[in-house]
Amino acid sequence: MKLDSARSDKVASVIFASLGIAMGVGGFMMDRLEIRQIHPASIPGLVPMFLGALLILLSVILFLNARNQADEETPDDSPPESTGAPSSQSETKFTATHRLLITAGLCVVFAFGLVGRIPFFAASALFIFCFATVFTWPTGGMRAAKIKSLLIAATIAIVASAAISLLFRYGFLVRLP
Amino acid sequence: MEALGNLAEAFAQLTTPMMLFHVAWATLLGIFVGSLPGLTATMGVALMTTLTYSLERDAAILVLIGMYVGAIYGGSRSAILLNIPGTPASAASTLDGFPLAQQGRARYAMGLATAGSALGTIVGILLLVLLAPPLAEAALNFGSFEFFWLAVFGIIISGQLTATGNPLKGYIAGVLGLMVAMIGSEGIHAHVRFNLGFSQMNGGIGLIPAMVGAFGFAEVLTAMQRKKPRIANSGKESDRSLPRWRDMWAQKKTIFRSGIIGTFVGIIPGVGEDIGAWASYAAAKRSSRERESYGKGSTEGLIAAETGNSAVVPGSMIPALTLAVPGSASSAVLIAALFIHGIRPGPMIVIEQPDFLYLVAVMLIFATIAITIFGLTLTRFFVMVLKVPREYLMPIVFTLCVIGPYALTQRPFDIGVMVVFGLVGFLLRQMNYPMAPLVLGIILGDLLDKSLRRGLTLSDGDLTPFITRPISATFVVIILLSFILGSASAKRLIARSLQRILPRGWLQTNGKNT
Numbered sequence: 117m118k119l120d121s122a123r124s125d126k127v128a129s130v131i132f133a134s135l136g137i138a139m140g141v142g143g144f145m146m147d148r149l150e151i152r153q154i155h156p157a158s159i160p161g162l163v164p165m166f167l168g169a170l171l172i173l174l175s176v177i178l179f180l181n182a183r184n185q186a187d188e189e190t191p192d193d194s195p196p197e198s199t200g201a202p203s204s205q206s207e208t209k210f211t212a213t214h215r216l217l218i219t220a221g222l223c224v225v226f227a228f229g230l231v232g233r234i235p236f237f238a239a240s241a242l243f244i245f246c247f248a249t250v251f252t253w254p255t256g257g258m259r260a261a262k263i264k265s266l267l268i269a270a271t272i273a274i275v276a277s278a279a280i281s282l283l284f285r286y287g288f289l290v291r292l293p
Numbered sequence: 294m295e296a297l298g299n300l301a302e303a304f305a306q307l308t309t310p311m312m313l314f315h316v317a318w319a320t321l322l323g324i325f326v327g328s329l330p331g332l333t334a335t336m337g338v339a340l341m342t343t344l345t346y347s348l349e350r351d352a353a354i355l356v357l358i359g360m361y362v363g364a365i366y367g368g369s370r371s372a373i374l375l376n377i378p379g380t381p382a383s384a385a386s387t388l389d390g391f392p393l394a395q396q397g398r399a400r401y402a403m404g405l406a407t408a409g410s411a412l413g414t415i416v417g418i419l420l421l422v423l424l425a426p427p428l429a430e431a432a433l434n435f436g437s438f439e440f441f442w443l444a445v446f447g448i449i450i451s452g453q454l455t456a457t458g459n460p461l462k463g464y465i466a467g468v469l470g471l472m473v474a475m476i477g478s479e480g481i482h483a484h485v486r487f488n489l490g491f492s493q494m495n496g497g498i499g500l501i502p503a504m505v506g507a508f509g510f511a512e513v514l515t516a517m518q519r520k521k522p523r524i525a526n527s528g529k530e531s532d533r534s535l536p537r538w539r540d541m542w543a544q545k546k547t548i549f550r551s552g553i554i555g556t557f558v559g560i561i562p563g564v565g566e567d568i569g570a571w572a573s574y575a576a577a578k579r580s581s582r583e584r585e586s587y588g589k590g591s592t593e594g595l596i597a598a599e600t601g602n603s604a605v606v607p608g609s610m611i612p613a614l615t616l617a618v619p620g621s622a623s624s625a626v627l628i629a630a631l632f633i634h635g636i637r638p639g640p641m642i643v644i645e646q647p648d649f650l651y652l653v654a655v656m657l658i659f660a661t662i663a664i665t666i667f668g669l670t671l672t673r674f675f676v677m678v679l680k681v682p683r684e685y686l687m688p689i690v691f692t693l694c695v696i697g698p699y700a701l702t703q704r705p706f707d708i709g710v711m712v713v714f715g716l717v718g719f720l721l722r723q724m725n726y727p728m729a730p731l732v733l734g735i736i737l738g739d740l741l742d743k744s745l746r747r748g749l750t751l752s753d754g755d756l757t758p759f760i761t762r763p764i765s766a767t768f769v770v771i772i773l774l775s776f777i778l779g780s781a782s783a784k785r786l787i788a789r790s791l792q793r794i795l796p797r798g799w800l801q802t803n804g805k806n807t
């Protein structure tokens with residue numbers, strides 16, 4: 117689904133309206149601190165209630181705009197990414213969506229799966245190595261090119277993660293995760 | 294005269310070998326960050342905040358300002374050579390910068406961009422020194438009612454000016470930012486709101502992890518998703534990088550006008566450098582005798598865009614320092630950094646730390662000198678920088694995005710905040726929601742919340758003072774006007790009215806120039 121389209125605006129408006137309802141209800145149900153005898157106009161839920169209502173209103177306008185826009189829109193029949201010659205190995209192998217998903221996947225695995233479970237130096241070196249290798253791995257069967265790609269990725273991974281770890285550990289006295 | 298004395302004092306205080314070393318490396322790193330598509334000024338300043346928290350106050354702020362000025366300037370390198378703005382601030386520079394590069398005049402274009410950026414920053418610094426103290430003194434009269442409207446004004450105007458096409462998406466982004474600010478302990482009764490059962494959220498969502506996510510991780514995803522750019526011819530051997538004095542003198546009006554426009558755009562909350570560049574470019578084109586050459590390699594157009602975006606930097610510092618309201622996304626991070634280093638931005642700054650405004654002005658001057666020297670002498674080096682493969686650079690950037698926010702609080706929770714904000718920020722950007730109002734919402738949420746409830750308590754629940762006090766009433770009128778004028782139906786109504794009043798064909802001829 118194209119993310120800047122009437123359809124995605126409709127989906128977003130539903131999500132935003134739900135968020136608005138959640139915040140509005142949350143604000144309404146929030147403790148009014150009567151026990152502390154605070155002024156009724158200063159209850160903690162006041163602004164969340166107001167913001168919830170405002171987001172619901174904006175979501176409705178977004179939905180209506182998207183519905184009007186959908187009537188005017190023509191189907192997009194242009195090929196998504198086929199124009200222009202690919203300029204690098206990663207562009208030959210992967211489409212934009214693939215590149216995005218691989219990047220997001222690697223980053224999330226690094227942040228939630230590796231950091232904190234193994235020493236930071238090893239985690240970051242492994243992440244940088246995998247990232248660089250995936251995107252620079254030669255598509256042909258040339259062995260020398262593959263070894264070169266691995267060596268460059270390994271060197272960059274070790275040097276960069278060592279530099280970052282040393283800088284934060286000894287430069288900024290941070291206890292690394 | 295007093296201002297000059299204060300400036301001289303600040304100059305003497307900062308002119309030490311260590312400070313000069315800091316400004317040199319930070320500005321150079323800033324140019325590096327700005328010149329690489331995928332690394333923005335806000336991301337650079339946010340990451341640098343995590344790296345400078347152990348430095349002493351003046352050194353840390355100097356490094357951040359060097360990074361900010363350098364990155365905004367550095368964006369022009371890729372705008373000229375790749376036709377891709379290194380930062381959004383340089384989008385207008387691609388229009389004439391890239392055609393100049395295609396004509397084999399890339400080095401000269403980079404020289405002009407350097408001179409334009411330096412002069413734009415100087416104009417902005419002059420206005421910073423002139424405007425910031427009286428603005429802060431005027432803001433001392435602000436009460437809760439006025440601060441409430443200031444926060445609303447910031448969100449509305451930022452949402453309207455930064456949204457591409459539909460201001461509604463800008464407003465939604467602003468409201469989402471305000472909602473994020475509602476998380477955690479509120480500022481009046483210390484009641485914890487919306488912590489969703491996580492004790493780590495009792496203190497609220499940290500601005501730095503959120504910014505590193507929305508501007509760092511989201512940029513990594515954007516950079517990896519798009520096609521790899523190709524570098525244009527970096528210049529003929531005969532091409533000179535030092536702009537001719539007579540060429541610059543011929544552009545004096547453009548430079549002065551763009552500097553003033555850029556600074557005032559910077560003062561408007563949450564608008565930022567890209568709008569400064571576009572507004573300056575449009576104004577220069579409208580008043581130019583050679584407007585047909587715009588978009589085809591006009592030196593005047595390039596200078597207007599670069600002067601405009603650079604002047605926003607000191608301009609954005611004016612509300613940031615005097616009202617604690619950021620003029621741009623990068624200055625929002627700077628506000629957070631100021632708090633980390635024990636400086637409380639806001640109207641009281643003229644009473645508590647009056648010399649600090651002048652220290653910032655001198656720091657900006659140092660950074661301007663640094664970009665001029667580096668920009669004119671290291672042209673070839675910056676061309677090489679653009680050749681660094683993103684496949685090697687982006688994982689290193691993401692590693693810094695992970696460890697940077699963690700280093701500030703030593704909480705793994707902040708890594709999670711960064712990742713969530715990165716993914717959500719990326720999706721929102723793809724759907725054309727601007728990030729600046731979201732950031733401004735996070736910053737201004739607390740001010741809006743406290744001011745509204747405090748004001749209502751003072752007035753015993755009466756809303757009248759919110760609209761009858763003179764400054765509040767002025768804010769209300771400005772907000773209503775900007776809201777009405779920004780709506781599509783109002784624009785159509787104005788256009789129809791003008792068509793009836795003005796001679797036939799006037800709108801067509803003049804509309805093209807805007």
